[in-house]
Amino acid sequence: MNRRTLFFAAMLSAAACLFAPAGVRADEKPRSGGELIFPVPSEPPSYDAHREQTFGVIHPVAPHYNGLLRFDPTDPTGTKPVADLAESWTVSEDGLTYTFKLRQGVKFHDGNEMTSKDVKASYDKIIFPPAGVVSDRKGQYAVVKAVEAPDPYTVVFQLKWPAVSFLASLASPWNFIYRADILAKDPHWYETHINGTGPFIFVEHVKGSHWVGKKNPNYWDKGKPYLDGYRALFIKSSSAQVAAIRGERAHIQFRGFSPAERDTLKAALGDKITVAESPWDCLLLVAPNHTKKPFDDKRVRRALTLALDRYAGSKALSKIAIVKEVAGVQVPGTPYATPPEELEKLAGYGKDINAARAEAKKLLKEAGVEDLSFTFSNRGVPMPYEPVAVWLIDQWRQIGVNVKQQVVEAAAYYATLKKGDFEVAMDFQCGYTVEPDLDLYKFTSRSKNPSNYGFYEDKVLDDLYEKQSKAKSVEERKKFVRQFEKRLLDEEAHYLMTLQWHRIIPHSSKVRGWQVTPSHYLNQMLDTVWLADGPTQ
Amino acid sequence: MLRFVIHRFLLMIPTLVGVAVIIFLLLRVIPGDVVEAKFMSGEGSGVSAEVLQAERARLGLDKPVWEQFAIWFWGVLKFDFGISMWTGGPISEEIELRFALSLQVALMATIVATLLALPLGIIAALKQDTWVDYAVRIFSIAGLAMPSFWLGILMILGFLIIFEWLPPMIYTPFWVDPWQNMLQLIWPALAVGYRYSAVATRMTRSSMLEVLREDYIRTARAKGLWLKLILVRHALKNAMLPVVTVIGLEFAFLLGGLVVTEQVFNLNGLGLLFVQAISRRDYTLTQALVLLVAAAFIFVNFAMDVMYAWLDPRIRYR
Numbered sequence: 001m002n003r004r005t006l007f008f009a010a011m012l013s014a015a016a017c018l019f020a021p022a023g024v025r026a027d028e029k030p031r032s033g034g035e036l037i038f039p040v041p042s043e044p045p046s047y048d049a050h051r052e053q054t055f056g057v058i059h060p061v062a063p064h065y066n067g068l069l070r071f072d073p074t075d076p077t078g079t080k081p082v083a084d085l086a087e088s089w090t091v092s093e094d095g096l097t098y099t100f101k102l103r104q105g106v107k108f109h110d111g112n113e114m115t116s117k118d119v120k121a122s123y124d125k126i127i128f129p130p131a132g133v134v135s136d137r138k139g140q141y142a143v144v145k146a147v148e149a150p151d152p153y154t155v156v157f158q159l160k161w162p163a164v165s166f167l168a169s170l171a172s173p174w175n176f177i178y179r180a181d182i183l184a185k186d187p188h189w190y191e192t193h194i195n196g197t198g199p200f201i202f203v204e205h206v207k208g209s210h211w212v213g214k215k216n217p218n219y220w221d222k223g224k225p226y227l228d229g230y231r232a233l234f235i236k237s238s239s240a241q242v243a244a245i246r247g248e249r250a251h252i253q254f255r256g257f258s259p260a261e262r263d264t265l266k267a268a269l270g271d272k273i274t275v276a277e278s279p280w281d282c283l284l285l286v287a288p289n290h291t292k293k294p295f296d297d298k299r300v301r302r303a304l305t306l307a308l309d310r311y312a313g314s315k316a317l318s319k320i321a322i323v324k325e326v327a328g329v330q331v332p333g334t335p336y337a338t339p340p341e342e343l344e345k346l347a348g349y350g351k352d353i354n355a356a357r358a359e360a361k362k363l364l365k366e367a368g369v370e371d372l373s374f375t376f377s378n379r380g381v382p383m384p385y386e387p388v389a390v391w392l393i394d395q396w397r398q399i400g401v402n403v404k405q406q407v408v409e410a411a412a413y414y415a416t417l418k419k420g421d422f423e424v425a426m427d428f429q430c431g432y433t434v435e436p437d438l439d440l441y442k443f444t445s446r447s448k449n450p451s452n453y454g455f456y457e458d459k460v461l462d463d464l465y466e467k468q469s470k471a472k473s474v475e476e477r478k479k480f481v482r483q484f485e486k487r488l489l490d491e492e493a494h495y496l497m498t499l500q501w502h503r504i505i506p507h508s509s510k511v512r513g514w515q516v517t518p519s520h521y522l523n524q525m526l527d528t529v530w531l532a533d534g535p536t537q
Numbered sequence: 538m539l540r541f542v543i544h545r546f547l548l549m550i551p552t553l554v555g556v557a558v559i560i561f562l563l564l565r566v567i568p569g570d571v572v573e574a575k576f577m578s579g580e581g582s583g584v585s586a587e588v589l590q591a592e593r594a595r596l597g598l599d600k601p602v603w604e605q606f607a608i609w610f611w612g613v614l615k616f617d618f619g620i621s622m623w624t625g626g627p628i629s630e631e632i633e634l635r636f637a638l639s640l641q642v643a644l645m646a647t648i649v650a651t652l653l654a655l656p657l658g659i660i661a662a663l664k665q666d667t668w669v670d671y672a673v674r675i676f677s678i679a680g681l682a683m684p685s686f687w688l689g690i691l692m693i694l695g696f697l698i699i700f701e702w703l704p705p706m707i708y709t710p711f712w713v714d715p716w717q718n719m720l721q722l723i724w725p726a727l728a729v730g731y732r733y734s735a736v737a738t739r740m741t742r743s744s745m746l747e748v749l750r751e752d753y754i755r756t757a758r759a760k761g762l763w764l765k766l767i768l769v770r771h772a773l774k775n776a777m778l779p780v781v782t783v784i785g786l787e788f789a790f791l792l793g794g795l796v797v798t799e800q801v802f803n804l805n806g807l808g809l810l811f812v813q814a815i816s817r818r819d820y821t822l823t824q825a826l827v828l829l830v831a832a833a834f835i836f837v838n839f840a841m842d843v844m845y846a847w848l849d850p851r852i853r854y855r
Contacts, residue, residue: 045575045623053576132595134588136576191625207624207631208805210707233706236809237800243693244803247703268697411816414577415569450586 030226030513034531037250039235043208046191049174050126051134055520058173059254060211060232062524063225064109065176065196068100068119068155069167071433071517073528076278077334078517079434081171085114085197086155095162095472098170102153106220108179109194109201116149121180123147123157125187133187140169140438164471165437173432173521199225199527208234219527226513226530238383245508248272251531252507255520256280258322258383265506274509276516279325279332280501281439282430284388287495290456292423294372299363301493304424305348306360307399312353313391314499321384324502329443329485331500331518334434335474336481346490360399373402377425379413385426388498417453427453427495432521436481437469443488443495454494461487461494538846545842549835556831557613557824561606564820570598571622571818596622609824618825623817628825631810636792636829638708639806641718642725643791647784649730650737654780657734658741659768662749673738680735686797689728693801706803725802729795733787740783744776751775777848781841789837793830 042056049057049065070084083089086100106114127144129135143163148156159166176196182189194202197220200213214229233250235241242261244250246268257265265273288295288304295301310326318324326349330337343349350356364370378389393403403424408416417425431438441449444465445457461484468480488494505516513528572592593599597608612619618628661673696702704724709717748754749772757767796808807826814822 046625132591134576134592139585206634206707206805207626208635208810233803234805235706235803236813237803239690240800240803243697243703244706247697247701249703249706411574411818412568415573418577 028512028532030528030530031532032226032530033228036227036230036252036511036526036529036531037233038230039233039241039244039250039253040211041236041238041241041253041255043234044205047194048188048191049176050122050129051136051191052174053136055255058521058524060205060213061194062173062176063198063200063213063230063526064194064202065198066106066525067171067173067175067177068123069171070173070525071168071171071522073523073525074515076515076517077331077434078519078522079168079334081167084171085119085177089167096159098157098159098166100155100157102155103220104153106197107218108197109216110179112179112181114177114179114197115152116155117152117180118177119155120147120149121183122175122177123155125178125183126175130187137172137174140172161470162472163437163469164474164477165435165469168433168435169437171433173519173524199525200227200230203229210234221527225527227526230526245273245506248508250508251511252505252514254505254524256322256503257506259319259504262504262506272509273506274511276505276507276514278503278516279327279518280322280503280520281331281432281434281518282501283327283428284323284384284498284501285427285429285495286392286424286498287417287427287453288424288493289420289422290454290494291420294367294369295374295423297367297369298492299367300369300372301496302347302490303360303363303367303399304396304401305489305493305496306356306363307401308348308392308395308496308498309353309356310349310499311351313395317384317387317391317499318502321387322501322504323384323388323499325500327497327500328489329439329497330436330481331434334518336434336436336478338482338485342482346486347493348489348496357399364399364401370400371402372400373404374423375404375406377406377408377416377422379426379428380407380410384501389426392498418450420453420455425453430501432519434518436477436484440465440468440481440484443484456492456494458487458492458494461492541846542843545839549832549839552835553828553832557610557828558606560824560827561609561820562602564818564823565602567818569818571596571820572598574816574818575623609821613828618828619821621814621819621822623814623819623822628822631822632807632825632829634708635805635807635810637710638722638804639792639795639808641711642722642729642795642804642806643788645722645726646730646733646791647788649726650733650787651784653730653734654737654741654784658738658780659745659773661738661742662745663768665746670742673742677735677738680731681739683732684797685729685732685795686801688731689725689798689801692724692728704802708805721802722804725795725798725804728802729791729798733784733791736787737780737783741776741780744779745772748772748776774848778845781844781848785837785841786834789830789834792833793826 040056040059042054044057044061045052047061049061066085068084068086069081071078072080072082085103085106087103089098089100091098102116102119108114124147125133126135127138127141129138143159143161143166145158145160150156178190179195182195199216199219201216203212203214205211211232212229215225215227219225233244235244238261241253242257242264245253246265262275266275288301290296314324314326325332328338328343328346344351348356364372376389376393379385389405393405396403416422417427429442442451444452444462446452446455447457448462464480464484464487468477468484471477471480489497503516503520510532511529512532513530515523517523572589576589597605609619620627621631657673661670664670705717705721708721711718754767754772757771793807793811795806796812799806799809811826814826
């Protein structure tokens, strides 16, 4: 075995560990029955996923609904769209027409049959919302010209340009299919009511306390769901969530725990606990405000990224915080992620930290700010903002930069960023699936994208974004994603990546059929989940 | 007495109006609003400024402040507190269940505190400077020094480590299943009641010591009255004035002030709702909660005033 083979073998085994399927045993036959109990650290503001942003909607509400497509619940990368209410689909040669054939005989929980007019009405609400209706992700469907329902079991999407990410957009976990008749009468009805086609029927929501769903006996996917029902407990305190699992009052918490909480549960419950881990499609970013001097100078921004020893940081921080992987603009192990050996060529990603810091000092000297000092605005959220900020400040101190941290209350934080009232700030991005269109949009010019808190304009970057989005093949798209990444993180250093979040799900070993992915928004329909009799590890 | 009661009752109204005005204005001073908190939290892709403005208009936040106040206050006069700006649900629904839980915990903690504080305080006063007094004082100082949420954490850990058991996670009303209800609420009531009793024990002890040195107690003892009778009929009733004040104010505080203890025991109470409402800039819910807690304090004060008159007939109100 030569060195290259050994390297690939090591990479494969590392990837296997990163995405180790949790609770999935290919040789086991799913068992029906039981109630899955899980804490949810947030609560749905309304029940309408088309308008909301928080996973607090997805976790308790998603089991009541289906989408047109979904992400393959067995895929650890959470990036492969598969059929849900659609049975099959075709794409026209020019890539502008997507035609979906729907499953027949699918019933809403109120007994009405689901047809193409329901799919059309749901997507019209998402893409072309009527006045007064909020659609949070409307911008992601700018490519859609029209949604048509030529017959009861066919839906057609006409696009303005070919979009390689379109199927992934349709598999979004937010795109619940609602009943057209109800939306026609009151587009706000779904904010306070539930009526889907999903595997579980709504039973009750006791505000601040819990949410209950029971098995849909008429579910179109025969034999599923396996569970008799589920109960989501709204528990904000992480220590109370840990206690719930440790006291076996709950089976799993789907968002994630800290390393210390994982270790506590494992030490207390041993084999009764299975730990599923994955890189997490969430990231803390450092946004240097380009409208404030000297952060308009790319030498200064490059110096700040060169000062970071991400590899040592990963080792230290992953023991105490929910961050781990060193990554570029895509989650490691997913289709468009930059391989580690290529990533190392970017500024701040090299393995020789002394050389990088020497270069950083040189750049600061050239920029005339050898004794640079600034205020770093951080969000008042302990995990992982606090440890990551402490790490950053220490790293910058090692190139002679003196940084004062200013912690802003969580609720007022984005108002501060929006106003641009900061020098350098911690920013955040979290995606529902790993998809370059979603992940890279944040870094396009401020004039295009109000959530760019670097306040910069970069036409080259905007152009690369368009090119990757409209690329005709995966390989071509990869090329543009790499170029985008190099310009963003290396040449211009508009934003600084810290470390990829790391998702840790310690759960009861009884929980089977659930796959951890890089997104805490995915795999929440619970149709494939079942409970084994007892611990089997 | 009736005139006094009516007078005190009517005085509650301007106090509540004052609270309503102050909280309404204070909330508008805090940076950000509910629309920003909901749609600019950073987890989503961002919503356009036009949509945010439309949402503000839907919630009535685009109107001048005086007009918002007038609409809200007119609703309050009709006991209609409106809808939560965060969930869109009626405020009454949001508060109803949490209020029942918080009220029960407050009542149970008060019972625990009273059952501990009165006998311990009296015994400590009667046995002043003996080992009994020292033991009671150590017990009460420990209660004062130990935050109730910390005691709660110790209880939870104790249950988990020693008994491998945890109290129920979901609130069951007492009238639905008294056993489940008690299994969940007795522990926070004990944790909170212990700290609460510590304050009341020390107050009872010092008040009793003061009363036991009064001339009328000496006279009663000189006449050869039975000690138990002296204590119950003459000393205790007079020593109760400051104790009633402490117990009453603590009770009102418990209704909305158990934020951390509620989190430790995962109680769906008013304290946590309060914090969430403020951090989400849910103006209507925060206003309703502040009014509710203010009303509880005012009502408890009113009840205490009435009780003073009953406990000590020397108190005359005009």
